[in-house]
Amino acid sequence: MSSVLLDTQVIVVGAGPVGLLLAGELRLGGADVVVIERLPQPTTESRASTLHARTMEFLDSRGLLEQFGELPGDVKGHFGGVPLDLTLDGPFPGQWKAPQTQTERILQQWAASLGVPILRGHEVTGLIVGPGRVLAEVTGQGAPVRVRSIFVVGCDGEQSTVRRLAEIPFVGRHATRELLRADVEGIDVPDRRFERLPAGLAIAARRADGVTRIMVHVFGSQPGRRDGPPVFSEIREAWRQVTGEDIGGGVPLWINSFSDVSRQAVCYRKGRILLAGDAAHAQMPIGGQALNLGLQDAANLGWKLALHVRGKAPSTLLDTYHTERHAVGVRVLGNIKAQATLLLGGPEVDATRVFFGELLGHARVRQQLAGMISGLDVRYDAGAGDDERLGRRSIPENVTVNQGKTSTSALLRGGRGLLVLRLGDPDRLARLRRDAAPWADRIDTVVAEAGTASGVLVRPDGYVAWCDDGLSGLPDALERWFGSPGKTIDTHLDLPDSTSFGRRKLMDRLAGKTALVTGASRGIGRAIAIRIADEGALVAVHYAANTQMAEDVVATIEKNGGRAFAVQAELGAPGDAHELFLRLEAGLKERTGSVELDVLVNNAGVMGGVPADETTAEQFDRLIAVNAKAPFFLIQRALSNLTSGARVINISSGLTRFANPDEVAYAMSKGAVEQLALHLAKPLAERGITINSVAPGITRNGNPVFDIPEAVEQMARLSPFGRVGEPQDVADIVAFLASDESRWMTGAFVDASGGTLLG
Structure with missing residues (x-):
């Protein structure tokens, strides 16, 4: 069937x-x-x-x-x-x-x-x-x-x-004691609330419908060895043994027991x-x-x-x-x-x-x-702060909002987060509302005219995630509990409309494939590695020095049900490509029995950040060695490993199209990367291999500048979408280029700047 x-x-x-x-x-x-x-x-x-x-x-x-x-x-x-x-x-x-x-x-x-x-x-x-x-x-x-x-x-x-x-x-531990219980109709015994008698414990409560729930335990008795619930005769005998009363004339409606299993x-x-x-x-x-x-x-x-x-x-x-x-x-x-x-x-x-x-x-x-x-004493870790409410449940209270009376419980009915602000300093109120605006698809913001001591952010389950202490900290709390304002992940299900239970369809486009992502321990590389692994690929997570960060990426992938392993190599050093591939091949051989590679993502790179008139020869050589020379020789070394129909994706930069005087040397190195796709596309196509360049724009990469709201706001204005890029935005594009769905694209320059290059 x-x-x-x-x-x-x-x-x-x-x-x-x-x-x-x-x-x-x-x-x-x-x-x-x-x-x-x-x-x-x-x-x-x-x-x-x-x-x-x-x-x-x-x-x-x-x-x-x-x-x-x-x-x-x-x-x-x-x-x-x-x-x-x-x-x-x-x-x-x-x-x-x-x-x-x-x-x-x-x-x-x-x-x-x-x-x-x-x-x-x-x-x-x-x-x-x-x-x-x-x-x-x-x-x-x-x-x-x-x-x-x-x-x-x-x-x-x-x-x-x-x-x-x-x-x-x-x-x-296994059960060592049990309490027998039954709902019995047609008996008349005194109500008992945890009555301890010489032989055991007896509990009885008569309901309005005349049925009595009884519970009984004989001191020193062990749980009965039975496959199902106890029989009424067991309960009748235990009740007689403890209380001296006979309930045999009653009709048991329901019988079971519970033990002290833990x-x-x-x-x-x-x-x-x-x-x-x-x-x-x-x-x-x-x-x-x-x-x-x-x-x-x-x-x-x-x-x-x-x-x-x-x-x-x-x-x-x-x-x-x-x-x-x-x-x-x-x-x-x-x-x-x-x-x-x-x-x-x-x-x-x-x-x-x-x-x-x-x-x-x-x-x-x-x-x-x-x-x-x-359960009222539960307190979760809500981060730094001295307010006693942090991490505890928000005690339901009545509030006045827009001159109407309501309750904080009613405001949580939609299962969304709730930011309750109080009237006060208009500048601060405006700032907090502005801070919360990017999360409007996940939280409701209300201004209470009366009934609340100070502003609080309440999780959908009713626990306080942030308290207004006169500082900000609200964006951090919002991001911690409600994710980035932009799309942070892709769970890769997009079920067709014809299915019974959803609208998104399951995607594991890279199942059985192998991939190498360089510079994958943080930022865009990390997001790409996780995304490709979620698509089904076995991912080699390359890193230069930080073993812990690379292992964290591998652990995240494995926790999500994927497969990955870390490979270390210092790019820009003599013999870097060969050293990296020796370790890559050992890892692939151990896990797949083969050294074949289906996807190569050249993501590793170093930034310049130095004006042209201050750039030293050593700095220039370092940029070229890591950003341009390493991808060239990695592709060269990979030619014997790449399978027919493989994918090569090089991460370039929007700075090859957008002027920044402090990044001249960096832009030059990334421009060289784009030439790889342009000139290698034809010879690689003979084997069905595609090669493309992806150029991110301003993207969160761990730089401290992204912790400055004013700077982020200014950078966001450069995109018609009104926000800065997230690593996952770039990872989604790379995942498409790594799949068979991109088979008709090669030698292309893909603008992944969120429209920043539109001018």
């Missing part, structure tokens, strides 16, 4: 609350997503029923709370069964009761309203991670399905198939595979923390992944998902271990429980534990 091939940008595996919330966040952020769920219908089991304050705030920021109706809430919580007041600042103190079935239904309706397709009754059986994409093999009713995407996120629970297929270690994935991201919720961490759901931890994973990941797959933010933003949430997971698992000891321990923990109860009488201790359980 032939398989169906579908394309999307992100595959979410698992349609529980975490997967559905993540899918909705991805769509809200503009990403194409499909959810794959093994169960043919939503579960009728309500394993979790508690929503904590931070989760309530987030759901409110998406306009979802109103769908829940009136939820019963209580500020009375517990820490390992020891009573704990959960009251803290915020609109939703305490904990709120909502059956998991209700939460799941509301999130599914929300995701569906945003256009998320859910493939129910389908199961992922294989993942093939390749350069630039992931192919998921899916079985279900009808023909097998293959789904191609840029990323796959496993939200498929403690026994995660995605985690297993990705071979991500799940470390920690495990965590060593990484929440492995290249193009990510984990969230119980797929990333397994823990005893004491106090409802497990569901809330997973939902907040999804809130943290969704906007970051959407920005990345849309080409708005680099992979470094996505890396913060693991950095931030893995640390939170470690802390939560730690407090749950402590709670499990207090809750399920026998008489040996009684003295500790008494002592702990006394400690909770101290306000600071109570607030510390309440913040930990509710």
